[in-house]
Amino acid sequence: NAGVTQTPKFQVLKTGQSMTLQCAQDMNHEYMSWYRQDPGMGLRLIHYSVGAGITDQGEVPNGYNVSRSTTEDFPLRLLSAAPSQTSVYFCASSYTGTAYGYTFGSGTRLTVV
Amino acid sequence: AQSVTQLDSHVSVSEGTPVLLRCNYSSSYSPSLFWYVQHPNKGLQLLLKYTSAATLVKGINGFEAEFKKSETSFHLTKPSAHMSDAAEYFCVSPEGGYNKLIFGAGTRLAVHP
Numbered sequence: 001n002a003g004v005t006q007t008p009k010f011q012v013l014k015t016g017q018s019m020t021l022q023c024a025q026d027m028n029h030e031y032m033s034w035y036r037q038d039p040g041m042g043l044r045l046i047h048y049s050v051g052a053g054i055t056d057q058g059e060v061p062n063g064y065n066v067s068r069s070t071t072e073d074f075p076l077r078l079l080s081a082a083p084s085q086t087s088v089y090f091c092a093s094s095y096t097g098t099a100y101g102y103t104f105g106s107g108t109r110l111t112v113v
Numbered sequence: 114a115q116s117v118t119q120l121d122s123h124v125s126v127s128e129g130t131p132v133l134l135r136c137n138y139s140s141s142y143s144p145s146l147f148w149y150v151q152h153p154n155k156g157l158q159l160l161l162k163y164t165s166a167a168t169l170v171k172g173i174n175g176f177e178a179e180f181k182k183s184e185t186s187f188h189l190t191k192p193s194a195h196m197s198d199a200a201e202y203f204c205v206s207p208e209g210g211y212n213k214l215i216f217g218a219g220t221r222l223a224v225h226p
Contacts, residue, residue, distance in 0.1 A: 040122070040219075
């Protein structure tokens with residue numbers, strides 16, 4: 001089925017470890033973005049991309065890197081995990097001019113110990 | 114900068130009674146506004162969207178919302194709650210040409226038999 005696929009669904013990391021959260025969409029959407037969800041704070045934008053080769057920072061980019069080499073994929077890298085990065089991460093994608101709204105993945109629950 | 118404020122962090126209703134989830138927005142111009150729903154351990158699903166057409170917007174699962182510029186509000190309503198409506202609801206406004214979504218803190222709806 002078409003949509004946004006995130007892997008893994010769950011992950012436990014030790015402080016200082018690195019990892020990549022994967023996000024792929026098969027809808028040919030130009031826009032892709034990463035959000036983190038923390039209790040009582042809604043979702044906050046980490047990084048976003050308006051097309052292959054183009055990325056920009058969102059509201060809470062520190063500690064995260066992204067790249068967009070293809071239209072389909074938008075991985076999120078944690079370079080040196082910290083307990084403050086314990087959160088649920090969502091990837092989302094959309095066509096240009098989101099009158100259509102974004103399509104969200106099912107999320108990755110990350111715990112950093 | 115745009116912002117959205119959800120006035121209630123928790124709302125509890127009985128099955129069959131009306132639902133009202135409140136959202137106020139802050140914007141220097143007439144914004145676009147969305148409501149998303151998140152069921153437990155799931156991703157986010159678009160309920161409805163306002164994009165400066167009709168001020169009364171109908172969405173999925175019997176929900177609707179009315180855009181009131183004079184009150185800067187976009188409250189979500191449903192005439193009769195169902196047990197399956199129990200979820201967290203987010204009022205959302207896009208920013209920056211739809212590149213970024215600004216989320217309210219969320220309202221958790223509980224539905225009791």
